Amino acid sequence: MDFSIASILMLDGATNGAIYALLALATVLVFAITRVIFIPQGEFVTFGALTLALLQMGKVPGTVWLLLALALLAAAQDVAGALKRGLPLDRTLRSAAATLAVPIIVAALAWWAAPLKLPLVFQSLLTLAIVTPLGPLVYRLAYEKLADATVLVLLIVSVGTHFALTGLGLVFFGAEGFRNPSFWDARFNAGALSLSGQALIIFGVSIALILALFLFFERSLRGKALRATAVNRLGARLMGISTTGAGRLSFGLAAFMGALSGLLIGPTTTLFYDSGFLIGLKGFVAAIFGGLASYPAAAVGALFVGLLESFGSFYASAFKEVIVFTVIIPVLLWRSFQHGHDDEEE
Amino acid sequence: MRRTFLIGFVLVLALLPQLPVPEFWITQANYIGLYTLVVTGLVLLTGIAGLTSFGQAAFVGLGAYTAAYLTLTHGVSPWLTVWAGLAFTFVAALVLGWITLRMSGHYLPLATIAWGLSLYYLLGNIDALGKYDGLLGVPALRFFGIELNTGRSFFYLLWTIVVLAALAANNLLDSRAGRALRAVKGGSTMAEAMGVNSFRTKVTAFVLAALLASISGWLFAHFQRTVNPTPFGLNMGIEYLFMAVLGGVGHVWGALMGASVVVILKDQLQVLLPKLLGGSGNYEIIVFGILLVLVLQYARDGLWAFIEARLPRVQRKVDWADAPALAERARPPHGEVVLDLKDARKEFGGLVAVNDVSFQVRAGEILGLIGPNGAGKSTTFNLVTGVLPATRGSITLLGERIDALSSRAIASRGVSRTFQHVKMIPGMTVLENVALGAHLRGSRGVAAAMLRLDRAEERRLLKEAEKQLRRIGMQGSMHELAGNLALGPQRLMEIARALCADPTLLLLDEPAAGLRLKEKQALADVLRQLRDEGIAILLVEHDMDLVMGLVDRIVVMEFGTKLIEGTPEEVQASPAVRAAYLGTEH
Numbered sequence: 022m023d024f025s026i027a028s029i030l031m032l033d034g035a036t037n038g039a040i041y042a043l044l045a046l047a048t049v050l051v052f053a054i055t056r057v058i059f060i061p062q063g064e065f066v067t068f069g070a071l072t073l074a075l076l077q078m079g080k081v082p083g084t085v086w087l088l089l090a091l092a093l094l095a096a097a098q099d100v101a102g103a104l105k106r107g108l109p110l111d112r113t114l115r116s117a118a119a120t121l122a123v124p125i126i127v128a129a130l131a132w133w134a135a136p137l138k139l140p141l142v143f144q145s146l147l148t149l150a151i152v153t154p155l156g157p158l159v160y161r162l163a164y165e166k167l168a169d170a171t172v173l174v175l176l177i178v179s180v181g182t183h184f185a186l187t188g189l190g191l192v193f194f195g196a197e198g199f200r201n202p203s204f205w206d207a208r209f210n211a212g213a214l215s216l217s218g219q220a221l222i223i224f225g226v227s228i229a230l231i232l233a234l235f236l237f238f239e240r241s242l243r244g245k246a247l248r249a250t251a252v253n254r255l256g257a258r259l260m261g262i263s264t265t266g267a268g269r270l271s272f273g274l275a276a277f278m279g280a281l282s283g284l285l286i287g288p289t290t291t292l293f294y295d296s297g298f299l300i301g302l303k304g305f306v307a308a309i310f311g312g313l314a315s316y317p318a319a320a321v322g323a324l325f326v327g328l329l330e331s332f333g334s335f336y337a338s339a340f341k342e343v344i345v346f347t348v349i350i351p352v353l354l355w356r357s358f359q360h361g362h363d364d365e366e367e
Numbered sequence: 368m369r370r371t372f373l374i375g376f377v378l379v380l381a382l383l384p385q386l387p388v389p390e391f392w393i394t395q396a397n398y399i400g401l402y403t404l405v406v407t408g409l410v411l412l413t414g415i416a417g418l419t420s421f422g423q424a425a426f427v428g429l430g431a432y433t434a435a436y437l438t439l440t441h442g443v444s445p446w447l448t449v450w451a452g453l454a455f456t457f458v459a460a461l462v463l464g465w466i467t468l469r470m471s472g473h474y475l476p477l478a479t480i481a482w483g484l485s486l487y488y489l490l491g492n493i494d495a496l497g498k499y500d501g502l503l504g505v506p507a508l509r510f511f512g513i514e515l516n517t518g519r520s521f522f523y524l525l526w527t528i529v530v531l532a533a534l535a536a537n538n539l540l541d542s543r544a545g546r547a548l549r550a551v552k553g554g555s556t557m558a559e560a561m562g563v564n565s566f567r568t569k570v571t572a573f574v575l576a577a578l579l580a581s582i583s584g585w586l587f588a589h590f591q592r593t594v595n596p597t598p599f600g601l602n603m604g605i606e607y608l609f610m611a612v613l614g615g616v617g618h619v620w621g622a623l624m625g626a627s628v629v630v631i632l633k634d635q636l637q638v639l640l641p642k643l644l645g646g647s648g649n650y651e652i653i654v655f656g657i658l659l660v661l662v663l664q665y666a667r668d669g670l671w672a673f674i675e676a677r678l679p680r681v682q683r684k685v686d687w688a689d690a691p692a693l694a695e696r697a698r699p700p701h702g703e704v705v706l707d708l709k710d711a712r713k714e715f716g717g718l719v720a721v722n723d724v725s726f727q728v729r730a731g732e733i734l735g736l737i738g739p740n741g742a743g744k745s746t747t748f749n750l751v752t753g754v755l756p757a758t759r760g761s762i763t764l765l766g767e768r769i770d771a772l773s774s775r776a777i778a779s780r781g782v783s784r785t786f787q788h789v790k791m792i793p794g795m796t797v798l799e800n801v802a803l804g805a806h807l808r809g810s811r812g813v814a815a816a817m818l819r820l821d822r823a824e825e826r827r828l829l830k831e832a833e834k835q836l837r838r839i840g841m842q843g844s845m846h847e848l849a850g851n852l853a854l855g856p857q858r859l860m861e862i863a864r865a866l867c868a869d870p871t872l873l874l875l876d877e878p879a880a881g882l883r884l885k886e887k888q889a890l891a892d893v894l895r896q897l898r899d900e901g902i903a904i905l906l907v908e909h910d911m912d913l914v915m916g917l918v919d920r921i922v923v924m925e926f927g928t929k930l931i932e933g934t935p936e937e938v939q940a941s942p943a944v945r946a947a948y949l950g951t952e953h
Contacts, residue, residue, distance in 0.1 A: 058473060060480075166664050171553075172473045173419055177612060178663055180421065180605050184656030191648045302480065309477065339492040342484065349481040350466060357469040 028214050030331045036220045036289070038327025039227035040282045044304025045311075045319040046234065047275040052313045053251035054271040056172050057164055060179040063301020064186040065276045068152050069283025070292045071190070074199035076144040081135045083193025084151050085128050091158040092124035098162070123154055141202065149280050156276025157269040159186075164272075165265060183298065190294035198296075201287030223285045230278065231320070247271065299342065303330070306349050312356055322352075369681060380526050384519035393518040395634065397590060399626050400525040404583040406610045406622035407529075407536050408576030413608070414616030415540065416572035417552030418468070421604045422479030425486040426577040428599025429456050430584025432490060435502040435594045440495075445508050449585045453578055460577035464570040475573070483601040490596040501595025508589045521590055528586070529623075532579060535817035536619045542816030542825060546803045548572055549792045556754055557790035559774040560783075562807035562868070571813060602652070609659050615669025617794065624671045629655075682846045683798065687833070690826035693808045696781055696869050698901040699765060701731035705872050705903035706751065711760035711770070713746055713927075720746040722927040723760065728872065733894060733904040735914045735935075738924035739947060744907045745787055747924070748874055751905070752784050753777040764872065779807050781871030785861040785878060787907075793850025797841065797860055800849045802832035804867030835863040838896075840889055854881035859890070872903045879910045891917050915939065923947065 044062055051059040068084050075082035096117040103113035127150045134147055163182050167174060205218030238244040250257040250267040258264055283297070290296075303326050310322025326345060333344040384393060405423050413419040433452035437443040443451070459482075467478040491499040507516035508524065515521045539545045547568050550558035555565035588594050597603075606629065614625020636651035644650055662669065699705060706728040713721040721743045728734045736744050749755040751762060753774035762770040769777050783804070791800050805828045811821035836842045839859050844852065849860060858878055865873055875894075879887050891913060898904060898919075908914050914921070915935040923930040923938060925947045931938060938944055 058477070163660050170663075173413075173417070173476070174663055174667075176473055176476055177419065177608065178660050180608070181656045181659030181663070184602075184605060184609075184652045184659065186656070188650055188653030188656065191650065192644050192646075192653070195646065196648060299484075302484070305477070306481070309474075340488070342488040343492070346481040346485045346488075349478060350463070353470070353474055353478055354466045357466060 025214070026335070030335055031328065032214065032216065032220065034328035034331035035324060036223050036327070037286075037330060038324040039223050040286050040300070041304045041307050041326050042320045042323035043227055043230060043278050043282045044301055045307035045323045046231065046316055047278040048305055048308040049311065049313055049316055049319050050234075051271050051275045052308075054247055055160070055164065055168070055268045056175060058172065058176045058179055058313070059272075059275060060176075060298075060301070060305075061159070061183040061186050062275060062279055062304060063297035063299065064183065064190065065152055065156070065279025065297070066283040066286070066300050067190055067194075067292055067294060067297035068155070068186075069148055069280030070201060070287035071194045071199055071283075071294065072151055072280075073144055073148045073201055073284060073287060074292075075194070076131075076135055076147065077138070077141075077201065079136050079138050081131055082151070083189070084155070085131045087189060087193070088124045088151055088155060088158070089128050091155065091162060092121050095158050095161045096120040124158075127151055127154065141204065145204075145284050148284060149277065152280035152283075153273055153277040156272035156274070156279075159276075160269050160272035165268065168264070168268065187295050187298065190297075194294045196294065198291040198293040199287075200291045201284075203288040219285075219288050223289075226281065226285060230281065234274075243270070303345060306345065306352070309349060309352055309356075369678060372678075377530060380530070381523075384522045390518055393522055395630055397518055397522055397525055399623075399630050400522075400529045401583050401587055401590065402607065402610060402626035402630065403529050403623045404532055404586070405580045405607050406614065406626050407532055407619060408579035409607060409611040410614075410616055410619055410622050411536060411539070411548070412572050412576040413611055414618070414621070415545075415548050415552065416569060418569060418572060419476045419608065420479040420573065420576065421476055421601060421608060422463075422483035422486075423576065423580045423607045424599045424601070424604035425479075425483045426456050426460065426580035427584035427587060427603075428486060428490060428594075428596070429459060430581030431588040431594045431599065432496060432502070432584075434585045434588040435505045436496060438506060439502055439504065445506070445585070445589060449582065452581050452585050456577050456581035457574060460574045461570065464573040468566060468569045468573065479604070480601060483604045487596050487600040490599065497595070499596060501593060503593045505588050505592045505594065507592065515589070525586055525590070528582065532582075533619050533623070538819055539813060539816045540619070542821055543802075543806060543809045543811055543828060544571075544813045544816045544821075546792075546795065546799060547806060549795060550803055552792075554790075556774070557786065560752060560754075560778055560786075561803050561864075562775050562778040563803075564775060575813065602649075606655065609655055611669075612659060613662055613669055615671035615675075617668055618671045618675060620674075621669050621671035624674075625669065628670065683796070685833075687826035687830040690823070690830045692834075693805065693827050693831050693869070696871060699730040699871065701729075701901055703730045703765075704728075705730050705765055706905065707761075707763040708747075708751070709761045709763070711747070711750055711762055712758045713743075713750055713755060714758045719927050721750060721757075724924065724927075724929045725760075726922045726929065726932060728903045728905050730871070730903050731898055731901045732920070733898050733906055733918045735918035735921040736905060736907045736924065737909075737911075737914060737921060737938075738930070741926075742924040743927040744924055745876060746927075748784065748876055748905075748907065751777075751874060752782060778868065781869070782874065783865035783868040783870035783872070784874040785858065785865050785876055787876040789854070789857045789861055791849045791857060791860065791864075793848065795849060796846050797836065797849050797852065798829065798832050798845040800860060801836055801845075801863045801867055802828050804835075804864035805831050805869075807868060831867055832863070835866040836860075838866065839863045839893055855883065855886055858882065859886070862890075862893075866897075870902060872905065873897065874905045874907075876907050877909060878906070879908055879913050887913055 048059055048062055051057055072082040072084045099120065100113055100117050131147060131151060159182060163178055167178060203219045204222050207218035209216040238248055246262045247267050247270065249260065249262055250264050254264050304323065307323035307326045308319045311318025329348060330341055330345050334341040405427055409423060430452035433455050434445060434448040437448040437451060438445055463478055463482055467475045490496055496502060507514050510524060515524055547563040550561060550563050551565045551568050558565040610625035610629045611622060613628055615621030633651050636654055640650035641647050704727050709725050710723040711721055712723050724747060738744055750757045753772055757770045761768060764780055764782065809824050809828050811824050815821040833842060833845060836845050839862055841856060841859055841863060858881060862878055879890060882890060894904060894917060906918060918935060920933065921935055921938045922932045923944050930943055930947060931941050
């Protein structure tokens with residue numbers, strides 16, 4: 022290996038690392054606020070990338086139907102719950118309408134826009150609008166009822182959700198892979214190093230999003246309320262912060278970051294309906310570097326995972342997944358010696 | 368009834384291959400058996416010990432590949448390869464468990480996801496193991512000259528092993544080791560206070576589950592006669608957990624139920640769903656995923672719980688009347704200093720919870736520790752019992768420094784406690800909960816329990832538990848589930864459990880809270896009797912009538928500092944104590 026290969030691998034690793042960082046941050050965010058270990062994070066990546074791919078082909082993607090179905094279920098669940106508790110009908114119907122409004126508008130938009138083959142940027146925004154609301158809906162249907170269950174039960178729910186979403190991905194997108202067009206075809210050469218416009222976009226968007234999150238949590242009241250929920254659920258509730266609302270918001274953010282990651286890597290690799298799982302899990306491995314608690318450590322971990330993967334695939338390409346996922350073991354070992362016992366639950 | 372059920376089940380199993388049922392059914396039954404074996408391990412791990420694993424399929428793979436590789440390339444007899452597979456699995460599970468089980472419960476499942484994925488890709492990329500094509504032509508098992516090369520002949524071997532494993536698991540649950548397994552669920556403070564090595568117990572549960580999976584893998588290799596990585600991937604690992612949750616993680620027979628339902632359902636769905644949705648693929652995972660979530664939302668105890676609720680509850684037969692009593696510790700003579708705190712201090716960051724507190728407790732004495740809420744009484748308790756390490760100062764038990772020892776080591780030296788918030792195992796009977804207190808007075812482990820070689824010792828432990836319950840006046844409810852008791856009796860049960868450890872020093876944290884007057888008087892009588900037997904008692908209690916009439920001396924704490932020490936009369940007369948409790952006039 023010479024310097025030029027090393028630098029290419031480093032650039033490659035850093036590009037993937039930026040994506041993993043987004044996913045790792047979403048994982049930490051969701052865990053801190055809801056105690057859910059969000060295995061289906063990766064499904065939003067595939068949903069994002071493949072929804073765009075179908076829009077490119079002028080078709081209405083299946084995720085639109087999923088969005089409508091989940092919204093209907095959530096609204097029905099709310100209405101049933103409200104009737105059981107004897108709440109007034111008009112208020113119940115109004116809240117059901119609120120649940121349904123955004124999904125119906127987005128679906129109508131998708132219906133109208135799909136055959137028109139609008140510009141890539143518009144389709145990307147539409148994709149984000151389709152996939153992001155899936156997050157809160159998944160939270161409402163799968164997790165909300167179990168919000169006070171143990172981490173273990175929530176983890177098993179996550180795995181079930183992952184199964185269901187992966188299977189639905191197969192129904193929506195088929196078994197074939199897709200590769201999206203690049204957002205920016207430019208190439209920049211510096212010696213042996215060649216930087217694509219797409220890589221620049223990945224870096225730019227990732228950094229911008231991380232900054233935006235930082236500002237959101239540090240400066241906005243909503244963000245501070247989320248942080249309060251993460252520290253102490255009961256305390257936050259006593260302060261008038263809705264932990265249910267916090268959970269939905271965190272899942273919305275996670276779905277948004279997942280879909281965005283999908284849009285970003287769509288042009289760099291061929292994605293299949295089940296590719297998201299491994300991508301999400303790599304974000305996960307990164308999040309474990311920070312014990313599912315520290316955002317900066319998760320970001321650094323993500324960079325490390327990206328580099329490990331790119332160098333691993335150079336030296337032993339068949340074993341790159343083995344290398345990436347086995348690294349979790351020494352990381353856990355290191356954490357266990359750093360932090361020792363910590364297992365008093367409920 | 369239960370016994371008839373079991374005998375009937377075994378009879379059906381024995382007859383099934385003899386009947387003219389289609390071969391397909393036999394195959395399905397064999398898969399159910401293979402899966403049940405794995406899921407039985409998951410029940411022990413998830414339902415009993417409160418841990419979980421998504422990597423059981425990988426352990427199945429380890430067993431299967433070891434068997435296939437060794438028989439195919441080295442011609443080793445399958446009856447030897449099973450041990451090789453078990454040895455491999457043992458080491459792998461031990462390493463994984465040892466690394467992850469020191470930390471919070473959710474790190475183990477995460478590590479098993481990574482492990483399941485890694486092993487899948489590893490198996491799929493090793494040339495010697497045939498990469499993703501796997502190894503073909505694994506020979507059938509031979510059993511005393513009979514070749515088990517048909518589904519029907521294999522059925523008998525498989526189901527014998529399955530039934531034996533289920534019986535062994537049930538035996539384990541009803542034993543000293545089984546109580547320890549249940550005790551580690553949901554936190555280790557109580558388990559450690561009972562002298563259970565919670566880390567080791569968790570590792571044991573994980574290794575045990577892995578070994579069952581490995582045996583299933585060995586059988587799988589010789590049943591399918593071929594191995595490839597797919598059935599050992601993460602998806603299958605998740606499916607095993609699905610079977611466990613669906614069947615009911617709390618019951619060994621839930622494993623059988625879960626495996627049966629999933630195998631049958633999967634077969635139906637694989638025909639139905641492609642017709643419905645068009646195309647092909649494993650659409651059944653959509654249904655499995657949604658079902659898994661719904662089961663957790665609406666029927667957390669799984670399907671078996673519905674059957675269990677209809678079966679009569681069998682009361683344990685009292686068979687320990689003639690068992691010899693357990694050996695007792697030599698008691699220190701009356702008046703000897705048992706516990707000696709010298710300037711014990713505990714800081715949490717900048718907060719001093721216990722500020723250089725010193726006092727002594729003597730054998731045959733009850734020392735009351737009182738003070739307003741937040742005075743540091745419970746923290747003092749936690750320092751003495753080793754739940755928290757002291758920042759400074761010394762704590763001595765019968766002349767031996769114990770402030771650097773673990774909670775378990777302190778328990779083994781004769782310190783027993785109850786908890787301010789009752790910590791028990793609600794799903795076990797009162798008797799079994801109390802017997803947990805005698806954990807350190809027995810020694811038989813997992814293997815002995817599975818093979819029922821522990822019965823002599825078990826009878827002695829249960830006899831002791833009954834004796835302590837009798838002493839506390841609770842022998843009448845010994846067969847009730849602990850979770851069904853009211854708060855008062857639960858506290859009394861904790862005292863009986865503490866007494867089961869044959870303590871030199873007994874620490875009681877608000878034992879009278881929730882008791883009625885009569886129960887309080889009975890409790891006071893028991894404590895007096897224990898004092899007369901030479902036990903040293905440290906009592907934290909808010910009921911002043913009880914404290915003043917019972918204890919020999921009182922230590923009053925306020926804001927982490929010792930305010931005064933003296934007889935009840937001296938304390939009652941002290942203006943400083945009144946000020947602490949009632950405030951001062953300004």
